[in-house]
Amino acid sequence: MHEHWIRVEDVANRPYTETVELFREHINPGLVSLLEMGEYTDINPKSAHGAIITSHSGRKIIDFVSSYGALNLGHNHPHVMQAMQDVMAENRLDLSKELLSPYTAFLARNLSLLTPKGLNKIYFCNSGTEAVEAALKLASRCFKGTRPVFIYADNALHGKTIGALSVTGSLRLREHFPTMPAQSMPYGDSGALKQLLQKNSRDQHQQVAAVILEPIQGEAGVVIPPVGYLREVRKLCDEFDVLLILDEIQTGMGRTGTFLTCEQEEVVPDIIAMAKSLGGGVATIGATIASEKVFKTAYENPHDCLVQTSTFGGRATACAAAIAALEVLQDENLLENTGTRGKQLLSGLKALQQKYPQWISEVRGRGLMVGIEFNVDVIDKARYLPLKIPGLKTVLKEHLPGMVAAALLKQYDILGTLMLNNRAVLRVYPPLIVTEEQIAYFLDSLDNLLAQGPKELVKTRVNHAVGKSGLKFIGSWAKSFLRK
């Protein structure tokens, strides 16, 4: 054994400061700086159950992020944990590509009972971006590679591997990477899609394989399309003989009040991508679910069947967890709870918007997929810029929801965070098991925080950031915003 080795049984007992410093040294120093500014690194997490994370010092933090929608059942749900542990305890075969696991088989069977009619062919992988990659490859494959173009929506987020990134509408994420041929369109505008499809159909080099969409855009800031949009997109895809891929990675598994969000418009896509909460918040699993017509172009014969595979995709432990997760959704009536608690949350936030119009410009949401859009100009009213740093105000505006999240954590023990593609929006994604009292506590806390006024918020956060990271760091950060 190496003389500096730390054994696995000792890891949990090491001082937490070592964890933070090891992240800084070996993993992601930029992220550590960001988390330090929000005082997230002050929390040494000990355990997590349901909606609550408990720290070593005994702080009980309510999770209103749910790991971006991966914890719809809350943390460490006992039924999901038990299902995985049963597979392990009996030394059942977890991982083999040659020997077929009944857990993979029965997950496919059970999952296809819940998906729209006709969508019952499934490829299992380990993450959202992989599920999207497989969907894009399946669509290309379906047209034998003759259709090079994908259409996606502005501000969409479908993942960070090159294929999924090519249909992700964020310059910040895309810059410096080569991407596949893809064209963007405004989200929610079926007329714009029609024009794009018409234009492409006249050019033999711009043939479109598929349109990929989130039924409600998550990282764009919870953007809900007009009623009927998905149906119109489906119609256009049929008219132009183009496939429709719906990314339900964030909107699926009950987040918006139905198992899949496409059910709400009775739209049946050709391919659905799922991940996040499919593993019940315990296992890592993604799935690409397709119709027979599409699927058979990829997996029907021994020659082609290994074109898209994944070493760990569909392992028994993850599939057992997913079967159990689907059971929890049904057994605990979580769709119903999502509807009721979602209404409570949304109406409470709308009341806060009326009370604090200088702070909140819009509240959007369906079920428990909710975003609060802040009026970033409230920063101008703070009249607190103690430092003569050019660009500081821009940084503060960009980080307003981040500052609100940091204050919620520090003062009220609520875990919140912002959105990847829209920095004006605070994500409000409690787990679907959230209680009436927890939602009421969140609303009261936000009310109290906003009542303190913008100056208080800016003052506390700026002073903390300068104290932690130093003036020089803040200055160079501000400069990077000015360069943009």
Ligand SMILES: Cc1ncc(COP(=O)(O)O)c(C=O)c1O
């Ligand atoms: C809608 C959507 N699609 C795809 C992804 C990528 O999923 P993963 O991070 O598991 O690769 C995400 C992640 O946030 C997402 O929100």
